[in-house]
Amino acid sequence: xxxxxxxxxxxxxxxxxxxxxxxxxxxxxxxxxxxxxxxxxxxxxxxxxxxxxxxxxxxxxxxxxxxxxxxxxxxxxxxxxxxxxxxxxxxxxxxxxxxxxxxxxxxxxxxxxxxxxxxxxxxxxxxxxxxxxxxxxxxxxxxxxxxxxxxxxxxxxxxxxxxxxxxxxxxxxxxxxxxxxxxxxxxxxxxxxxxxxxxxxxxxxxxxxxxxxxxxxxxxxxxxxxxxxxxxxxxxxxxxxxxxxxxxxxxxxxxxxxxxxxxxxxxxxxxxxxxxxxxxxxxxxxxxxxxxxxxxxxxxxxxxxxxxxxxxxxxxxxxxxxxxxxxxxxxxxxxxxxxxxxxxxxxxxxxxxxxxxxxxxxxxxxxxxxxxxxxxxxxxxxxxxxxxxxxxxxxxxxxxxxxxxxxxxxxxxxxxxxxxxxxxxxxxxxxxxxxxxxxxxxxxxxxxxxxxxxxxxxxxxxxxxxxxxxxxxxxxxxxxxxxxxx
Amino acid sequence: xxxxxxxxxxxxxxxxxxxxxxxxxxxxxxxxxxxxxxxxxxxxxxxxxxxxxxxxxxxxxxxxxxxxxxxxxxxxxxxxxxxxxxxxxxxxxxxxxxxxxxxxxxxxxxxxxxxxxxxxxxxxxxxxxxxxxxxxxxxxxxxxxxxxxxxxxxxxxxxxxxxxxxxxxxxxxxxxxxxxxxxxxxxxxxxxxxxxxxxxxxxxxxxxxxxxxxxxxxxxxxxxxxxxxxxxxxxxxxxxxxxxxxxxxxxxxxxxxxxxxxxxxxxxxxxxxxxxxxxxxxxxxxxxxxxxxxxxxxxxxxxxxxxxxxxxxxxxxxxxxxxxxxxxxxxxxxxxxxxxxxxxxxxxxxxxxxxxxxxxxxxxxxxxxxxxxxxxxxxxxxxxxxxxxxxxxxxxxxxxxxxxxxxxxxxxxxxxxxxxxxxxxxxxxxxxxxxxxxxxxxxxxxxxxxxxxxxxxxxxxxxxxxxxxxxxxxx
Numbered sequence: 039x040x041x042x043x044x045x046x047x048x049x050x051x052x053x054x055x056x057x058x059x060x061x062x063x064x065x066x067x068x069x070x071x072x073x074x075x076x077x078x079x080x081x082x083x084x085x086x087x088x089x090x091x092x093x094x095x096x097x098x099x100x101x102x103x104x105x106x107x108x109x110x111x112x113x114x115x116x117x118x119x120x121x122x123x124x125x126x127x128x129x130x131x132x133x134x135x136x137x138x139x140x141x142x143x144x145x146x147x148x149x150x151x152x153x154x155x156x157x158x159x160x161x162x163x164x165x166x167x168x169x170x171x172x173x174x175x176x177x178x179x180x181x182x183x184x185x186x187x188x189x190x191x192x193x194x195x196x197x198x199x200x201x202x203x204x205x206x207x208x209x210x211x212x213x214x215x216x217x218x219x220x221x222x223x224x225x226x227x228x229x230x231x232x233x234x235x236x237x238x239x240x241x242x243x244x245x246x247x248x249x250x251x252x253x254x255x256x257x258x259x260x261x262x263x264x265x266x267x268x269x270x271x272x273x274x275x276x277x278x279x280x281x282x283x284x285x286x287x288x289x290x291x292x293x294x295x296x297x298x299x300x301x302x303x304x305x306x307x308x309x310x311x312x313x314x315x316x317x318x319x320x321x322x323x324x325x326x327x328x329x330x331x332x333x334x335x336x337x338x339x340x341x342x343x344x345x346x347x348x349x350x351x352x353x354x355x356x357x358x359x360x361x362x363x364x365x366x367x368x369x370x371x372x373x374x375x376x377x378x379x380x381x382x383x384x385x386x387x388x389x390x391x392x393x394x395x396x397x398x399x400x401x402x403x404x405x406x407x408x409x410x411x412x413x414x415x416x417x418x419x420x421x422x423x424x425x426x427x428x429x430x431x432x433x434x435x436x437x438x439x440x441x442x443x444x445x446x447x448x449x450x451x452x453x454x455x456x457x458x459x460x461x462x463x464x465x466x467x468x469x470x471x472x473x474x475x476x477x478x479x480x481x482x483x484x485x486x487x488x489x490x491x492x493x494x495x496x497x498x499x500x501x502x503x504x505x506x507x508x509x510x511x512x513x514x515x516x517x518x519x520x521x522x523x524x
Numbered sequence: 525x526x527x528x529x530x531x532x533x534x535x536x537x538x539x540x541x542x543x544x545x546x547x548x549x550x551x552x553x554x555x556x557x558x559x560x561x562x563x564x565x566x567x568x569x570x571x572x573x574x575x576x577x578x579x580x581x582x583x584x585x586x587x588x589x590x591x592x593x594x595x596x597x598x599x600x601x602x603x604x605x606x607x608x609x610x611x612x613x614x615x616x617x618x619x620x621x622x623x624x625x626x627x628x629x630x631x632x633x634x635x636x637x638x639x640x641x642x643x644x645x646x647x648x649x650x651x652x653x654x655x656x657x658x659x660x661x662x663x664x665x666x667x668x669x670x671x672x673x674x675x676x677x678x679x680x681x682x683x684x685x686x687x688x689x690x691x692x693x694x695x696x697x698x699x700x701x702x703x704x705x706x707x708x709x710x711x712x713x714x715x716x717x718x719x720x721x722x723x724x725x726x727x728x729x730x731x732x733x734x735x736x737x738x739x740x741x742x743x744x745x746x747x748x749x750x751x752x753x754x755x756x757x758x759x760x761x762x763x764x765x766x767x768x769x770x771x772x773x774x775x776x777x778x779x780x781x782x783x784x785x786x787x788x789x790x791x792x793x794x795x796x797x798x799x800x801x802x803x804x805x806x807x808x809x810x811x812x813x814x815x816x817x818x819x820x821x822x823x824x825x826x827x828x829x830x831x832x833x834x835x836x837x838x839x840x841x842x843x844x845x846x847x848x849x850x851x852x853x854x855x856x857x858x859x860x861x862x863x864x865x866x867x868x869x870x871x872x873x874x875x876x877x878x879x880x881x882x883x884x885x886x887x888x889x890x891x892x893x894x895x896x897x898x899x900x901x902x903x904x905x906x907x908x909x910x911x912x913x914x915x916x917x918x919x920x921x922x923x924x925x926x927x928x929x930x931x932x933x934x935x936x937x938x939x940x941x942x943x944x945x946x947x948x949x950x951x952x953x954x955x956x957x958x959x960x961x962x963x964x965x966x967x968x969x970x971x972x973x974x975x976x977x978x979x980x981x982x983x984x985x986x987x988x989x990x991x992x993x994x995x996x997x998x999x
Contacts, residue, residue, distance in 0.1 A: 039919050040911055042786045046923055047907040049782075050930040054900040057934060058893060060943040064852045065889040072853025077829065077846055080854050080866050109628040 079110065084150075086111035086132055091147040091170025091405065093127050093139055096179045099172075101127060106222060108132075115140075120216035122186040125195075125209045125244045126177060126398065128347070129217035134231055138244070138347045139173060139399070140217075146171040146402045146410065153411065157404045169405040176205035176400045181486070184518040185210035188511030194492035195245035197377040198515050201385035201477060201484045203415035204394030206345060208488075208515055209378075211245040247349040250374035251491050254460030255504065256473045257369030258317045259430060260383055261324070262305060264332035266426040270323040274305040274429055284315035286361040293318045293364070309433040310441035312457065314368050321367020322360060329363060330356050335421035336383050336393060338375070345378070345398050352379035369460060377489045380475050385487035387434065388454070388477035391427035393418045431479070443476065445509035448517060452479040455512065457504030469493075474508030478516040486519040488512040542603040543595045549607035550591055554584045557614030560862055564622045567863035582643065583614050586650045593654045597661075598976035602909060605975070608902050609968045612895075612953035613646050613961065618862070619882050620956045623875040626868035638875055638956040645958035649965030656969030663974050667917050670723025677717040680709040681759070684767055697767040698948075710763075710772040711950075711963035714779075714928055715970070721780055722920035725787035729916070733788035756780045757800050761808065768814050771939075771949030775931050777801055782927040783920050786910075813837065815945075821845040822945040841946070844870060844878070848940055852884040852892075859888025875956045877948055880940045896937070899952070903930045906971050912978035922974045925967050 064072075072078065090113065092099040100123045102116040115130045117123065128138025136144060145151030149158065149170040161168060178198075185196035189212040198208035219230040234242050243249055265271040271278070282301035283292035293315045300313035308316035321329055330339075333354035337343060341351040352375040355366065365371035378396060386393035395418040402411040422430070434454030437443040443455035455476030477487040490508040558580040565573030573579075587610045594601055621639035629635045660666070666673075684690035684697045691699045691706060699706045725732070728749070736745045760773035781797030809815045817838035820828045825845040832839040847870040854865060865885035870878050884892050906926025913919045932952060939946035950960040 039786055039789065039916060042789050043907065043911050043919065043923055046782055046786060046927060047904070047911075050903045050907060050927065051900070053930055053934040054896055054903065056943065057896050057937050057941065060938065060941050061852075061884070061889060061892045061896070064849070064941055065855055065884060065892065066857060069853045069856045072850050073856075075826065075846075075850060075853075077826065078850045078854075079869060080850070083866055109631055 082132065083110055085144075085148050086113050088149070088168045089113055089170065090115060090130065091149065091172045093123075093143075093147075094172050094174040095123070095126075095177045095182070098179070108223065111223065115217070115221040117216065117218045117221075120218050121214035122182060122210070124214045124217055124242075125211040125246050126175065126182075127217060128244075129221070131217070131220050131227070131231070132223045133227065134220060139175075142346045143173045143399065143402065146173060149405070153402070154404055157406065157408075161405075171402060171404045171410060172407075173402055174400045176200075176203075176207065176398050177209065178207045178519060180518040180521065181208035181515050182210060184208070184514040185488075185490075185511065186212070186214075188490075188514045189492070192492050192507070193239065193245075194490065194508075194511075195249065195377045196488065196490050196511060196515060197246045197381040198486055198488040198519065199378075199381045199385045199394075199396055200519075201389035201394065201487045204385070204396045204418070205400070205415070206378075206396050206398040207486060207519055209244075209246045209398065211243070213239050213241045215241040244347070245491070246377045247345065247347055248376070250350050250352055250376050250379075251471050251473075251493075252373060252460035253369040253375040253380055254458030254471065254473050255312045255314075255369055256380055256383075256456045256458035256475045256489070257367070257373060257375070258309065258312065258458075259387065259434065259456050259475070260333060260336060261317045261321050261329070261367040262309060262433065263336075263387070263422050263426065263430055264324045264329055265305070265320045266429055267332065267422050268324050268328050270320060271305050274433060277302040277304055278308070278316055278319070280308075280313075280316045280319050282315065284319055286318065286364050287322055288359065289361050291361070293368075306433050306436060309456070310436055312442055317368045318364040322364045324367075326356075326358065326360070326363040329367060330354055332421060335419050336386060337379055337418070343378070343396070345396050347398070349376050349378050352376055369458060377491050380473070380489035380491075381487055384475040384477050384489060385484075386421055387427050387430045388479065388484035388487050389427075390424040391422040392420055434476075438476070442505045443474070443509055445505050446474065446476050446513045446516070448478065448513060448520070451516075451520060453477070453513075453516065454479070455509065457509065459504050472504045472507040474504050474512045476509070476512045476516065478520055480520070486516050488515045490515075541595075541599045543591075543599065546594065546603035546606060547591055549603065550587045550610060553607040553611035553614065554580065554587050556611060557583060557618050560615060560618040561621070563861070564618060564625070564863040567861060568622075568625050579617075579643075582647075583610070583617075586610075586647060590650050590653055593657050594972060597657045598972055600979040600981070601972040601976040602905050602979070604901060604905050605968055605972055608898055608905075609953060609965065612898055612902075613649075613965075615895075616879070616951075616954035616961075617642055617646065619879055619954060620875050622863050622886075623868060623879075623882060625863070626874075628868045629871070629874060632871060634872070641958065642956050642961065645961045646965075648958070649962040652962055653965040653969040653972075656966055657973060660970075660973055662977060663918055663921060663970065664915060666719050666921070667723050667726070670720055670727075673716050673720035673723070677713045677720060678759075680713040680716065681763060681772075683709045698769045698772065705958070708957065708959035710769065711959040712966075714772075714775065715925065715963060715967055717776060718779065718783075718921060718924035718928065721783045721924055722917050725783055725920055726916045729787040732784070733790055736790075736792075757804065761804050764804075764808055764815075765812065768812070769948065770815060770818070770945075771932075771935055771947035773804075774801070774935055774947065775928055775949070777804075778931045779924055779928040783924045786923050787916075787920060817841040818945045818947070822939075822942060825849060825942070840872075844872065845942065845946065847871070848878055848881045849942055851881040852941065855885040855888040855891075857889045859884075859886050859891055862886050876950060877936070877946075877955065878940055879955045880937055880951050883954075884941075895954075896933075899929075899933045899937075902926075902968075903933070905975070909971055909975040909978060913974055914978060918974045918977065922971060925971060929964075929967065 089103040092101045100118050103113040104116050106114045111132045128140045130136040130140040147170045149168050181198055185208040196210040215234050220227040285292050295314050297311035297313050300315050303313055338352045338354040343349040355372050362371050366373040395416040397413055401409050404410050431454050438447050438453045438455045442457040446453050446455045458473030460471040472492040475489045477484045490511045492507045620642050624637035624639050683700050689700045690697050691701045698708055698710055732749050760777040763769050764773040784793045821841040825842050828842040832842055851867045867882040867885040868874055903926050910919050910922035935947050936949045936951045938944040950957045952964045
C-alpha cells in the first residue's frame, strides 16, 4: 500500500503548495490593486486613526482633532472659527471627503506623505504615536477677521495680498459654513451636508477664489495700465479726445456715463469720477489684442493660478468684436474676474509693476516642527514698468483723496483705490455687484492690496455702491494689516 | 535499514523515543503564542495584557500534561505533532482574543467574545487527547467497531436534521443544540467515519481491486462493490442538499476516495471519484441558490458586489468575499502586525470561518506561509505515520485522517483566499468553535497513538533454545 500512499503524500503537498502560490499571488502581486480598491475602507480608517496635523495662522492652530467614540474613524476634525476660515481650510469630512488645503496638503496633515518618511520611521522606533505635520499659512488673523466681519451678513468676498511677496493675507467669503458641522459620520453630519449643498446661497462656494464676477469699473485701472504701457496715453493730465456721448465702435449705442464732465476728460479725472466713455475709448484705442495681452500679463485667462488652492480662471475674451472690447475695457460685457485676480492687479500696481505669485502656504512642518518645505516669494510677471505703475498709483490715490473712493481713506497712510459697480443679469435686471480694490502704502512700500466684492447690494449708482459698501471693508482690512505691522 | 537513521518515523526499528525533542519544541510552541499575546496587548492598549501570566501558565500546563501523558503512554510517538498542534491552538487563541477586542465586532448583535470559551474547549480537547492515549492502548481495537462506526457516523451526520435538536444557523444546518451548547457533529463524524472506511476497506480491498472488468482503460468494479461508493456519494450529496454544508460533503467524499485508492491501488477509483464529484457539483449548483451565490462570489467578487440585488444572499456572500480579499491585500508581505489590522471589517464570522484572513492581514504573506507550513508539517507527519504503520488498518486510518485534515485545510484556506468557492468550514485549531478544536485534538491523539505503535521497537526475538544450548552445553 505504500506506493499509493506516496502519491497521496505528493497530492497533499500539491494542495499546500497551491495554497502558498495563491497566497503569494494575493498578498504580493495583487496587494496594491486590492488596497486601491474603491470598496476598501482602510484608507479612510487610517486617515482618521490618529490626530491630523493642523493648519496654522499667526502661530495658532485654526483646526483641531477630537477623539470620537466611533468604531471606524477614531478622530474627527474640528475647526476654530470655522465659517471665517472655511475659504482657507476647506473641509475634511469622514464621509464627504476633503477639499482645498485639507485635501491639497493631506499627505502632510495625515502624516502619510513620503516627505514624512523619516519622521514615521523614527516614531516607529521611539514608540511615538503617528501624527500629521502642520501647514503654516501666510494669512493674518486680524486681516481675515476684519474682512469676515466687514462682509457681515452680506454676500461677498475679500482677497488681500501682500504686494511685495504675494503672500495671501485674507481670504473671506460669505455666506460661509462651518466645516465642523459635517466632519463626523453621524446622522446630523449628513443632514448638515445636505442642507449646505442644497442652500441656494451656496455657502460652500469659495467666492474669493472660485467665483468670477464682472469686475466693473475696477477693471479701468487695467485699461489705464494698457493705455500707458502701449503709448495710447502719454500724459495722464492731458485731455483725452473723448466725445460725449461716446458711441461704441461699429454700433449706434452710446456708452452711458454715470459721472458728469467726462467729455475730453484727462485720464486722471476720468479715473477720479469713473468715466465709462474715456476708458471704453481708451480700450478701443489700445485694441483688443493688446488689451488681451495686458490682461493676461496680470493673470487673466490663466487656468493654473494655484495658491495652492486653484483659483478659477478670470476671463478677458480673445475673440470678441470691437464694441465688445470697448465694453470689456470698463469691466462689462463678458469680462469676469475673481476677487483674487483683482487683488493681484492692485498688488502689481502697488508693487511698482511686479506681479508676485499669490500663495497661502508659507511652509510645511513635520510633527516635531522641522521645516519640510518652505515656499518663497516668486515673481509671476512684470505687466507694467515702474514709471507707469507709479502713474497709476498717483491716479488711484487721487481716487481716494478726491474721488469715489473717499471711504477708504486712512489718516497718515497713502491709500490708492478704485470703486466699481458691475451690472449683471439680462438688461441689468439684477442688483449690481459692488467692487472696491485698494492698496495702502507706507514709507517702506505697500504691505497690503485688497479686493472686495459685495453681491446683492441695494445701491444703484457706481460711485455710491462700490465706495459705499465695499470700500469700508477694504479699509478695515488694510487697517488690520497696518496695525499688525506697527 | 541502518540502525543509525532514526530521525524519521519510518526509521529504524529501535528508534529513540525523542521525547526530549518534543519537550523542547513544546517550549517554543508555548512561548511563541505568549509573545503574540503580549504583542496584541501592546498594540491595542499599549500595556501588557492582564491575563498574560494566566494564559502562559494555562497553555504551558495543558502542553505539559499532554507531554507527560505522551511520555508515559506513547513513548515512541512522533515528536512533532503535539508541538505543532499546541502552537496552532495557542496562536488561534491569540487571534480569537485579538478579535474579541475589536469594538466594531463588539458593536454587532451577533457577536460575543469567544476567547474564554475557546480556552475551555482547548482544555477539553487536550483532555480528550489524553483520554485517547490512556484508553486506546492500540489503535487496532477500533477495527472491532467497523459497522458500529458506520451507524454512529450516519446518526451524527443526520442529527442536525432532527427537528428540535438541529439548529439552523445562518442557512447551514450543521449544528445541534444540547443544553446551551452547540455542537457540530460533522467534525466528530469525520473521525468516526474514518474508522468505518478503514475497517471496511481493509476487508474488502482485494475484492474491490481484483474483481473488476476493464472498460476503456478503466477498471470498473462489480456492481455490488460499487454499492458503498455510490452510497457515500449519495450521502455526501444529501448532506449538501439538506444541511447546506458544502465543506463536509467534499471532505467525506474526498477522504473516501483517497482511502479507496490507497486500499485498492487502482487509479480508476480516483478518476471515478472525480467524475462523480463533478457530476454532484453540477447537479447541486443547478438548483441550490446557496451554492450559486458562493460560486458567483468566487468568480468575480467585486463585480458581483455591484450586480447582486440589494439585501440578497448573494450580496452578503460577495461582500464577505471582497472584505476577505482586501484583508489579505492590506497585509501585504509583512502584515500590519498583531492587533493592528482591520480584518474585523469582515464582520460576520470573522473569528471562525474567516479567521485565516486575520492571519493574512496582521502577519502578512510571511505569516500565512508560516501557518501553511505548520499545517503542511502536520499533514506530512500524518502521512509518514501511515507509511510507517505496520498494519493495513493503521495505514488506512492514518492516511484517512491526514487526508481529511489536508482537505479541510485546503478547502478552508483555499475558499478564504478565493482559490476555490467558499465553503463553511473551520480552520483546524485556529477558528473559534468547540467541536472543531476538540475533534482535532482527538485526531492528533489518534495519529500519535498510531505513530507510537509504528515506531515502537519490535519485541526482541524470543531466545532460541538451540543457541542457548550451543553455549551452555559443556562436556
